[in-house]
Amino acid sequence: MxxxxxxxxxxxxxxxxxxxxxxxxxxxxxxxxxxxxxxxxxxxxxxxxxxxxxxxxxxxxxxxxxxxxxxxxxxxxxxxxxxxxxxxxxxxxxxxxxxxxxxSVLALRGILLWMVLLCLTLTDLHAWIIPDRLQIAGILIFFGTALGLPEPGRQMLRGVLTGAGLAVSMLALSLLFDRLTGKESLGGGDVKLFFVTGLYMRSAWEVLFFLILSCVLGIAGSVIGRREKIPFGPAIAAACFCMLLYGDIWTQWYTGLF
Structure with missing residues (x-):
């Protein structure tokens, strides 16, 4: 249209x-x-x-x-x-x-998810807080819009497994880093956000690109802001938004190189 x-x-x-x-x-x-x-x-x-x-x-x-x-x-x-x-x-x-x-339904999903990502970016920047209500909203948007897409059951299962795997992996790495350095690396809200954003990743390649982009944006924010410690939520949100728009395109381009 x-x-x-x-x-x-x-x-x-x-x-x-x-x-x-x-x-x-x-x-x-x-x-x-x-x-x-x-x-x-x-x-x-x-x-x-x-x-x-x-x-x-x-x-x-x-x-x-x-x-x-x-x-x-x-x-x-x-x-x-x-x-x-x-x-x-x-x-x-x-x-x-x-x-x-x-x-389309995907456009509706994207706009609703954008609102959630924007809101949590603002709260995290101002107060280092990612409200649970926003995390829940992100989850509900995923399941609600999945019902209007082909094979909703398969999409829901894939999303939950990806989100859970991503959150658990990041939590384990965070705990290991905290123990080795004695400093907190990820907050509880960040780990929850990895689960929520993981719901929307469509392949293992997208997860990899998402993690790399999150880290790059986080480091860039730290350098630009000249601060040793910054809220990580905005970087996760920005990376998720980029993957929402171009994740499948980047994946097809990269896998087509081999």
């Missing part, structure tokens, strides 16, 4: 971008409320500085911040740029998913 005509492709991607930006705005709010311990379903968005409830025109993704020049309409306090970049990146990510999978 997406690639039938150029006009249709542009139209669907534009709608997807707008939706993705809105989902990014929601996810940013969700992450903040999770860290604050407030309900996601109760209470309206408000300015953190003056507490004024925000109106509809204050909550339009991307445009509100640009029109207000990054400041609250009511008190003039500066609004953190994180929300703007979260919305923009989310819009682009959703477009990449839609372009890769067209209008």
């Amino acid at each position: 997406l690639h039938q005509t150029t006009f249709l492709t542009i139209y669907i991607l534009m709608i997807t971008f707008i939706l993705g930006c809105a989902l990014g705005s929601f996810t940013d709010c969700l992450a903040g409320r999770m860290l604050n311990g407030t309900s996601v379903l109760k209470g309206r968005s408000h300015c953190d500085a003056c507490g004024h409830v925000l109106g509809v025109l204050d909550l339009v993704p991307l445009f509100s911040r640009l029109c207000l020049r990054g400041r609250c309409r009511y008190c003039g306090a500066k609004i953190p740029a994180e929300a703007f970049w979260t919305e923009l990146v989310s819009g682009i990510a959703c477009c990449l998913i839609m372009y890769r999978y067209d209008v």
